[in-house]
Amino acid sequence: MINTSFEQRAERRNRLIGLLRSEEYWKTSDLREQLGVSQRTLMRELAELKKAGYPIESDRGRGGGIRLNGRWGIDRLNLSHHEVIELILSLAIMESLKSPLLTSNLKAIKQKLFQAFPQEQRNAVSNIRKRIMIGDNAGANTVSRYTEPAQALSESIAEAFLRQRCLEIDYQSDSGEKTTRVIEAQYILLNWPIWYITAWDHLRSSSRMFRIDRIQNARMVDGYFQLRPIEEFIGAYTPYYKSI
Template identity: 80%
Template sequence: MINTSFEQRTERRNRLIGLLRSEDHWKTAELREQLGVSQRTLMRELAELRRAGYPIDSDRGRGGGIRLNGRWGVDRLNLSHQEVVELVLSLAIMESLQSPLLTSNLKAIKQKLFQAFPQQQRSAVSNIRKRIMIGDNANANVVSLYTKPAQQISENLAESFLQRNYLEIEYQSESGEQTLRVIEAQYTLLNWPIWYVMAWDHLRMSSRVFRIDRIKRARLVDGNFQLRPKHVFTDIYTPFHQTI
């Protein structure tokens, strides 16, 4: 019963934020009707949003109403959709790493950005988060051999992962052998500070793990892949249960 009540309040608050963002101003009677709540409940919800940092203004008198100052949301940040998605995911990753310093407000910041998305986009971001896994920190030997990937490789890999584009890579194995492959970047894994891609490899026609700093070239190719069943990657990601 308690969980249901909490979920209902959360859904109502998200609806209220969406309504405030959708119009320049609302009369309290209109908001009450849309939400199906009393005046007291509406005022309490607005007060909670103000305490959470939302810039909500109230105008008294005829023609006045409630408004979210400046149509608050992602659009005010002047960021592209993908930039905001990457920002939300980066905050979630940092939160998962559980750093003891300078992270006390990460959860609140992430939630505010997340709530600025329409429901459909929130669902899309949630699905992406399920594909990003956090493991243990890399051991010292692996870190000592790590080299930062080229910016273009990182950007193409990120786009392939987020947009589910096929990616052609030139990969260098631990022995130094280089092969050309087309992959589907199904999951990513962070063993701080080393990133890995858990992918379907069209060269081997099976699942493979690729260390990102061993990718020497990456090029987006035509076509989009579908997410494969999780059991295809069970042997790879079973040790890494934590997602962001």
């Protein structure tokens, strides 16, 4: 069981970090009032944060105070738009898989990261999460015939999915039939570890499901697509999947 005083100190330290981020300067008297602590306790907390690597500075004189130098936090990583989206989606997928180990704080981590990003990126992530569906784990027989796709292929599929771009694929069915077709990667389903694309297939003019490890080549082509309701693709199986 975690010691209550430890939890209180951790919460107080997180509040202090949040306060320092919220304003350019803070007077120590104002920080003490916000946290409800003594001068000695405040100085100890600031010293601990410095030791942990936080760039805390103090300016003497009128108008000075305590500050957190520069931009400090997740934005210092300089993540690209797609990297931000992939980071949040990866955490959401891991949370949905409900692993019994090393995932107890995933929800809190995901929420903190989510709130740290600009509204535009939060909106993009929210929309994409609705298009990724998680079901039960794949059966042993299915997994035994699974081959992990090449990274370059997976990246092409992911980019087309995120950008809602049409994708031309070379596909080999379970029976060995090979076809080339243009698809719209509308939704992605995961029956761990097998990923499927539920797509609108231009060749058949209907919805189809494609196992990603059976896609031999993939390349984006001209054209964007509009989303269709998930029920058009998985129909009666909809209750067995949940979006992340």
